[in-house]
Amino acid sequence: MLKKLITAVLLLTAAVVLFVNCAPQFGGKATGISLDKMKNSRNYKDGKFVNLVETSMDMGVGSMLETMKEYFQKVNGTPSQPLPVKFGEGDQSAVDSLTYLTWFGHSAFLLEMEGQRILLDPMLGKAASPVPFMINRFPYEEKIDIDAIEDIDAVIISHDHYDHLDHSSIVKLDKVVNHFYVPLGVGAHLQRWGVKADKITELDWWQDTTLEHIKLVCTPSRHFSGRGLTDRNATLWSSWVIQGSHTNLYFSGDSGYAGHFKQIGEKFGPFDFTLMECGQYNEKWAQIHMMPEETLQAHLDVKGKKMMPIHWGAFELAMHTWTDPVERLLTAADKHNVEVVSPFIGERFSLNGMEPQERWWKHVLNRQVASK
Known part of the structure; x- marks a missing residue:
């Protein structure tokens, strides 16, 4: 029996190593x-x-054992009802002096700015993991139609974690994307997936480049990277400053709270709009993900005007309820008179005229209660 057990363990280990080394x-x-x-x-x-x-x-x-226990004991970690979406709805005009955003959930966006169409962390797939049966996206009333996304001038990636950099999404998008902007080392992933090297620009923190009349700056975040068993921190992670003639935007990527936010605000602020990480937090990993109150402070540190909480509304990666991030953030924002934008998933809106919206997730919770 002992020999059989050892053999089984060795075979399983060999299979895992082979899978990690060979799976694209x-x-x-x-x-x-x-x-x-x-x-x-x-x-x-x-x-x-x-x-x-x-x-x-x-x-x-x-x-780790305590965390696993909390994970399996939590309630309302995922919505029991499909989330409402508004793909194809909202402001469909196109004015070059205006900036438009469409949120796909979590940290994925389509940014339309000064005639350029830019995807931010386009994780548009089903599972935020290397296998299709783990960490699946929350149910949406209508699925994301990645085939409907066309004419993309640029893709900006913050780091290589599965909930931000998705193999299947990149493979499908490559044919409609002109260029990819990524932190150092991330380009190797794209090249393995078929993206040509001359379509990739890799930047270090504080380095910048231009996309037509838009300045892109790779800025620090406090996080980590890795997709396999042995590549922890092998690639860089970042936030991004996106500066146009009419709009100055900050995209936080993933980050724990630290002094880099003030540095960024001093160098490149004030920002007309910030997309700030707010979700998948826990006291045990507070150094790499912000609590909602820290998210609000980070927005103030970078000298932001309007803000939108991101990194929620798609995947269950922590022990809090799925609505806790946005509710806690709104409570903190009210105390500081900060205007928060909370659009429906899929709703295209203008940064210049977007007003605070209804709390759409309340309708999901109400339906959930009514169905019990």
């Missing part, structure tokens, strides 16, 4: 010029990228 969704490893750029980065030490401040992500066995 795990991405690629940087080589050549890309690897040289990484090694020359001041943020790259001993073969890994590091945060600007000391950041711990390790939990002991006891903490």
Whole structure:
């Protein structure tokens, strides 16, 4: 029996290693010029990228067991009713002096700015994991039609985690995308998935480039990266500043709270609009994901005007209820007189004229109660 058990464990281990090394969704490893750029980065030490401040992500066995227990005991972690969406609705005009956003849930957006169509972290697939049966997207009343997305001038990626960089989405979008802008090292994933090297620009923190008349700046965040078993922090993670002639926008990516927000605000603020991470948090990993109250403070630090909470409304990645992020953020915003935008998923809206909306998630909760 012992021999059979050892053999089974060895076979399982070999299968996992083979799967991780061969399955394309795990991405690629940087080589050549890309690897040289990484090694020359001041943020790259001993073969890994590091945060600007000391950041711990390790939990002991006891903490991990406690977390697993909390995860299975939680309630209302996911909506029991399909979420309402408004794909194809909202303001459908097109004025170059106006900026438009369409939210796909979580941190995925279509940004239309000064004649450019830009996708931010376009995770449009079903599962935020390397396998299709784990971490599935919340049910929507209407599925995201990725085939309807056309004429994309640029894709901006914040980091390589599965809920932000999706293999299936990139493969489908590549034929309609002109260029990809990513943090250092992330280009290797795209190239393994068929994206040509000359369509990829990799940037380090504080480096910038231009897309027509729009300035793109890769700015710091406090997080980590990795898609496999042995590539923790092998690629860089970031936030992004997107500056046009009429609109200055900040996209936080994923981040714990730290002093980089004030630095960004001092260098590039004030911002007309901020897309700020707000969701999938827990005290155990507070250094890499913000609590909603910290999200509000980060918005103030970067000198934002209007803001929108993101990183919620699609996947269950923490122990809080699915509506807790936006509710806590709105409570904090009321105390500071900060205007928060909360559109429906799929609703196209103008940043210049969007007013505070109804709390659409309340309707889902009410239907949930009525169905019991």
